[in-house]
Amino acid sequence: MTMLEVSGLRSGYGRIPILAGVDFKVEAGGFVGILGHNGMGKTTLLRTLMGYLPATGGHVKLKGKDITKASPYVRARAGIGFVPQGREIFPALSVLENLRMGCLLAKTNEKQTIEQVLEEFPRLKRLLDRNGGALSGGEQQLLALARCLCGDPKLILLDEPTEGIQPSIIEEMIETLLNLRQSRDLTMVLVEQKLNFIAALSQRILIIQKGRITREVPPEAIADPSMLEEFVGIEA
Numbered sequence: 001m002t003m004l005e006v007s008g009l010r011s012g013y014g015r016i017p018i019l020a021g022v023d024f025k026v027e028a029g030g031f032v033g034i035l036g037h038n039g040m041g042k043t044t045l046l047r048t049l050m051g052y053l054p055a056t057g058g059h060v061k062l063k064g065k066d067i068t069k070a071s072p073y074v075r076a077r078a079g080i081g082f083v084p085q086g087r088e089i090f091p092a093l094s095v096l097e098n099l100r101m102g103c104l105l106a107k108t109n110e111k112q113t114i115e116q117v118l119e120e121f122p123r124l125k126r127l128l129d130r131n132g133g134a135l136s137g138g139e140q141q142l143l144a145l146a147r148c149l150c151g152d153p154k155l156i157l158l159d160e161p162t163e164g165i166q167p168s169i170i171e172e173m174i175e176t177l178l179n180l181r182q183s184r185d186l187t188m189v190l191v192e193q194k195l196n197f198i199a200a201l202s203q204r205i206l207i208i209q210k211g212r213i214t215r216e217v218p219p220e221a222i223a224d225p226s227m228l229e230e231f232v233g234i235e236a
């Protein structure tokens with residue numbers, strides 16, 4: 001089954017066009033990485049998929065249903081979870097309170113939902129009473145992901161989760177996401193500029209350049225930086 005189908009998607013800010021006709025599909029259970037330099041439209045793409053920015057052309061379908069004009073709330077209810085760049089957790093609320101906020105959309109009981117998520121993110125168990133703002137950047141990123149999972153999304157949109165995060169937590173995040181792929185029925189679209197992270201998690205890797213998906217890169221190109229540079233002009 002196709003989870004997400006994006007065709008000819010356009011959007012931008014005011015009169016400035018950024019997405020210039022984006023096309024791609026993600027099968028249910030697929031992990032797709034979208035690789036691109038700063039400013040190529042990665043965040044704009046996710047914001048448009050989530051409905052925070054209106055599409056000015058093209059279509060977005062979730063499980064075959066056209067959601068191009070749906071509000072972010074309706075998309076979240078339909079199973080799309082978004083972990084924005086910069087994490088955007090509530091800094092003045094404790095870790096537990098942040099997770100509770102994530103449960104507002106949960107269909108199951110709050111206690112069970114949080115217990116399950118804490119099994120998946122053991123590091124957060126020790127931090128439940130701490131304010132979000134007093135966590136390290138990596139811990140905040142894990143919290144943002146955990147909070148998103150409280151809503152039991154089927155499709156997660158993940159915006160550059162490694163930005164400004166120390167390597168040990170990046171490893172933990174890779175492990176956590178790979179475990180989640182096994183244990184939950186998850187589909188993921190990850191936008192990134194870090195090659196190692198995207199290669200560790202993605203079954204398919206698409207390149208975004210100037211607001212378009214310009215190609216799919218064979219996995220072996222990621223393992224060979226010179227080949228990647230030749231293919232897509234991206235330096236490792």
Ligand SMILES: Nc1ncnc2c1ncn2[C@@H]1O[C@H](COP(=O)(O)OP(=O)(O)OP(=O)(O)O)[C@@H](O)[C@H]1O
Pocket residue numbers: 013016018036037038039040041042043044045085160
């Ligand atoms: N609110 C805004 N108003 C006008 N232009 C914007 C706005 N936000 C982003 N842009 C522009 O849109 C283009 C794409 O930005 P976007 O954030 O989608 O890129 P990105 O690939 O996610 O890069 P980064 O890795 O830096 O986040 C950039 O040229 C940026 O300057």
